[in-house]
Amino acid sequence: MSTTDAITPAAHLLDLGEARDLALEIRAGCKAIASHTDPDTAALLKMVAHSADRLAGVLEEAAPEIQP
Numbered sequence: 001m002s003t004t005d006a007i008t009p010a011a012h013l014l015d016l017g018e019a020r021d022l023a024l025e026i027r028a029g030c031k032a033i034a035s036h037t038d039p040d041t042a043a044l045l046k047m048v049a050h051s052a053d054r055l056a057g058v059l060e061e062a063a064p065e066i067q068p
């Protein structure tokens with residue numbers, strides 16, 4: 001196995017981990033903003049937060065190594 005072959009899977013996992021972290025940050029931000037806005041906007045933000053949470057879960061299933 002070459003050095004490039006060994007590095008590529010690790011870089012892929014790093015990208016998935018960063019994507020999961022970003023999804024969790026989006027979820028947290030949406031929930032925080034939702035508590036300080038009108039009910040209609042809050043409902044939309046909660047839907048986005050739920051979707052971000054689901055995305056984070058899918059990413060964790062795709063690469064269990066990235067779970068916190």
